[in-house]
Amino acid sequence: MSTLSPDGRRASDEAQATQPAGRVRTRTGGRSERVRRAVGDAVLAFLEAGKIDFTTVEVAERAEVSRHTIYRWWPTHHDLLVEALSRHVRRVEPPDTGSWETDVRAFAHTVASFAAEPVEIAMSGIMAGRRFPEFNALVIEQYRPVLDAWRQMASRAVARGEANDTHTSQTVVAMLASPLFLAPLMLGHPPTEDEIDRIVAFVLAATRT
Known part of the structure; x- marks a missing residue:
């Protein structure tokens, strides 16, 4: 499973409004939560299709989110999987x-x-x-x-x-x-x-x- 490099990123107005992965402050119904949901859903859609080696570009396009935002919040392939899987499995609350x-x-x-x-x-x-x-x-x-x-x-x-x-x-x-x-x-x-x-x-x- 490959790890995607964030090399070559450049700052943008959208990226500057975000926080790095692991330090994202979210609020119910806020933009941060909407972005995280869209990205998580995009990753799960690839997994549903049996595709493990999806790219950041593919996730960005499917989630309709800037690549700069994804690179800033989820710098690696692993981070994207964690976002999607953690949301997925925690849906089954006892x-x-x-x-x-x-x-x-x-x-x-x-x-x-x-x-x-x-x-x-x-x-x-x-x-x-x-x-x-x-x-x-x-x-x-x-x-x-x-x-x-x-x-x-x-x-x-x-x-x-x-x-x-x-x-x-x-x-x-x-x-x-x-x-x-x-x-x-x-x-x-x-x-x-x-x-x-x-x-x-x-x-x-x-x-x-």
Whole structure:
């Protein structure tokens, strides 16, 4: 996976109004947030098409953002991937309804929908091919805090006395999420409502106090 060099950049009015990568101050609905969303969406579109070696110029054109802005905020190919992947994976926030059963059902439907999205399927295919180890490592790195939040959902249920501690929170999350992620890849379609209900029932039975 190549790293793009920012050599040859020149200042512009637009670039001067921005901040370097990692120090961008954003506000909901502000220009910074709109730019970041557009760039992240552009990168995800390339990944959905199975294209890892996209260029800064291609991202700029697709996002309709100045190349100077991209070079200033995201100097490298790695930075662009981090922006896109971090936004993508953090969309699956675990519910916290106060009820283990309700949490499991809501989470299962959220994961089933997320796992069936074309970009997620494409990314799984790229990772399965193992041609881009740096990309695989980056995806895993971005998922790490997300998985921790998912495990906390199970830990809260144990703390409330709604779930047993026979299985680790990691095992419980794997039981719940793994078949939902695998269905679109192995079966070619998202799990049906009946299949989701069966997975939920399996997890609830395994964690019943």
